[in-house]
Amino acid sequence: MSKPTILMIRPLQQAKDFIAAFCDQTGREPTVHYAPILDISPRICAPLPKNTQYLLFSSVNGVTYFADQSEDRTIPALCVGDATQAAAQTAGFKADSADGTAQDLLNLVKRRATPSDGPIVYVSGATVAHDIAETLVANGYQAERRVVYAQTTIPLSQAALDTLSAPTLIPIMSPNTARAFADQVAHCDLTQVTILCISENARRPLAHLNAKTIIANAPTRSAMITALSHLL
Template identity: 25%
Template structure:
């Protein structure tokens, strides 16, 4: 099969290797450009726990002065892997979605335990910090990166894509879905996807691309990409 992956290369290089190892053709179209945002390091000085809902939040965090034994909540396995790579030891990981992550926080951290810092990008799919505040927690949000839509695509890549449209496309976020829809419209590819299976992380993400005709739409969590191949 021909598979299109749309995350930054460092976030999907392992998956590209694995899919190629299984004999699939893999194309790579990064939809977003990730940039660091300057932030106030003092927000982390008195916190008793940290929440990460993306690996990028860890990538752009200055971690050298943070206690690596602090209780660290991660949304999924990719985020956990990144947290481990920078030295965090006390990690509690969810099953890839914010709803499960919130439940783990409620079960493993009491409001009286102290302040939580939620490290994230400018755009988030769920207002986890406000939800926890409503439940009596003290939560500060620290924004340390932003995402911009990739607007520069290689013409040669686009022409090759038109000739060999992927059987599967993986879309990982609401923002990525918006970027992919813009790409499709800008390149006049609206009618090319009727034999393509769209894999989206959550209904909110898939809703952006519902105006395009797909063979099927599947919802998935990070880490389930290979499993989905066997559902087609």
């Protein structure tokens, strides 16, 4: 029986970074087909409020596009996970990781931030599964959201669709990616496809598909790589 192909539908650079991390962590070189399903484009955001006490990043894209717009590295950053933290640190921010989900990031904010110490700014894409700024405001914090990129769906290529008729593994790292994928393959036969999700939130938009879905043991890139290696 042939080994499955890994179908990477994340934006290309993030997909390549993930596979590079997979190879480093496992010492294996899988068969990969790259088919980004989302196109990322920058958006100019409004200036930060005075006395911003923390920046919140829930994605590498948020870090990348914000860093391109602002030279200020004096505001500490709180990040959803290790990959986002690494991107923030590479960009010059003092950054800590919540090691998990948006809820974990919220919990980290509540441990670190004081409502009276100034605004908290959530840096994100135009579409988010969870508006962290809104939740913080509801909990008594000063919080604002800054949109620094937008996502546009890209149709899957015929070559990508063809992989679905053979054993295929698809890592899904976000609900937005899951929704974009589900919309395009709703009528496809996915009985040979296994979708590995980083969280239950990322799995939920896929529930109606006839593919096998698995959730990693933890919402981290390392856990996703470990789970993926066990499926190969």
